[in-house]
Amino acid sequence: MTANLDPVPVVRVSGSGRNVGKTTLATHLISWLSERGYRVSGVKRTHHAVPPDRAGSDTDQMAEAGANRVAFVGPDGVLERSGPAPLEDVVARLSADADVVVVEGYRDESLGVQLHLMGAPPARVAMRAGDGRFIRTVSADDLDLIGEFVEQALLVEVTA
Secondary structure, three states, X not given: OOOOOOOOOEEEEEEOOOOOOHHHHHHHHHHHXXXXXXXXXXXXXXXOOOOOOOOOOHHHHHHHOOOOEEEEEEOOEEEEEXXXXXXXXXXXXXXXXXXXXXXXXXXXXXXXXXXXXXXXOOOEEEEEOOOOOEEEEEEOOOHHHHHHHHHHHHOOOOOO
C-alpha cells in the first residue's frame, strides 16, 4: 500500500490535558496503520526543553561551530539535533519515507485531521476532518473505527 503523498497525510492526536491517553492512542494508531502496510512516522510535542547535547561532545562542537542540523549515527539508529521548527517543517522532514505522519499534540494547529481526546480514561475521541468539520465522537477504545476514519479521510489505497 502507498498513500497520496502530496502532501503527506497528517493525523493530530490531541487532548484536553495531561494523562488523557494521547500517547496511548497515537501508538495504537501507528500500530494499526503499520499492520496494514502503511509507513508511519511519528512526532511528539513537548513543552519541556529538549535535552541538550553533552557539552564538548563531537556533535555539540559541530552545532556550536554553526551547523544548523547535526546527525549522530550509530549501528542502531540516528539521532538528529536541529533548532526549533514549525510543525509543517518537521512533517516535511519525515515525509520522504512515510505514507502518513501521526502527530501527538499541536491541539491548536490546523494541519491534517484531528483526533481530540476528551475526559479521563476511558476517554471519548472527537474526530475532525482536515477542514475542521466535526465528524463524530467515539470511544477511544474503538481503534478499528478510528483507524478506518483515518484511512478514509487521508489515505488513498493503491493496488498493484
